[in-house]
Amino acid sequence: MKTILITGGGRGIGAACARLAAQRGYAVAINYQSNRAAADAVAAEIRAAGGRAITIAADVSDETAVERMFARVDEEFGHLDALVNNAGIVDRAARVEDMTAARIDRMMRVNVTGAFLCAREAVRRMSKARGGQGGAIVNISSKAALLGSPNSYVDYAASKAAVETLTIGLAAETARDGIRVNALRPGLIDTEIHAVMGIPDRVARMGPSIPMGRAGTPEEVAQGVLWLLSDEAAYVTGTFLDVTGGR
Numbered sequence: 001m002k003t004i005l006i007t008g009g010g011r012g013i014g015a016a017c018a019r020l021a022a023q024r025g026y027a028v029a030i031n032y033q034s035n036r037a038a039a040d041a042v043a044a045e046i047r048a049a050g051g052r053a054i055t056i057a058a059d060v061s062d063e064t065a066v067e068r069m070f071a072r073v074d075e076e077f078g079h080l081d082a083l084v085n086n087a088g089i090v091d092r093a094a095r096v097e098d099m100t101a102a103r104i105d106r107m108m109r110v111n112v113t114g115a116f117l118c119a120r121e122a123v124r125r126m127s128k129a130r131g132g133q134g135g136a137i138v139n140i141s142s143k144a145a146l147l148g149s150p151n152s153y154v155d156y157a158a159s160k161a162a163v164e165t166l167t168i169g170l171a172a173e174t175a176r177d178g179i180r181v182n183a184l185r186p187g188l189i190d191t192e193i194h195a196v197m198g199i200p201d202r203v204a205r206m207g208p209s210i211p212m213g214r215a216g217t218p219e220e221v222a223q224g225v226l227w228l229l230s231d232e233a234a235y236v237t238g239t240f241l242d243v244t245g246g247r
């Protein structure tokens, strides 16, 4: 059975990836930080449909916690075929001139260091050069990486640009070790993340300005993620898939 670890898999885009991965036959490890109930609910749904799922608490920015999380995957599944680096945070809308070092550090720790640490642990297990069977990694970036997100969260946009550079470098570094590394850029997707910015109606307000006239759904993002992970994308690495409704 193919296995997958999805960080931040209890809610939003990560939860949609977990459900679709289970439908495609993966045993799914659902990581969460603090919302255990949400992660357990997704796992229960997968098991009720006949699939295999576990939940693992870990803050992806904490190296020891990440190592423990992957050790748990080893124990439960024995091997790892796929990683979705999905866990990510935003902060309240602000201009750069008003950002504290603490805010910027937290953004980088979760969105950048977290993605690096999980990718590192995945590569150590997947790499054919280290006795692994190969695998695939999808990093969840954002269209913000290209737009810069002025007056909202330039720190977040910059963290996603770093995730994109990680994608390019790691893909080239591990291509001959049987690992593919790609990134997906969601546009405006209808999840709870927007409330954290202090703009809970952001999706309703901004949807009409998108070429397709609406925000995307987590399920539409998951379709792209699962394609990038699949054998259908066997010759695709180091690249980016925009799932943005045309913007």
Ligand code: NAP
Binding pocket: 007, 008, 009, 010, 011, 012, 013, 014, 031, 032, 033, 034, 035, 036, 038, 058, 059, 060, 061, 085, 086, 087, 088, 089, 110, 114, 140, 141, 142, 143, 185, 186, 187, 188, 189, 190, 191, 192, 193, 194
């Ligand atoms: P969401 O609904 O707010 O869910 C975020 C998930 O990340 C939650 O499961 C949360 O865990 C987890 N998480 C946060 N910090 C974590 C940490 N330190 N360690 C482990 N898990 C952590 O967000 P979303 O909208 O689905 O976003 C998912 C990804 O897509 C993010 O990387 C985001 O930047 C990206 N993205 C989203 C949009 C959008 O419009 N929604 C657009 C572009 C890119 P808990 O459940 O335990 O809190």
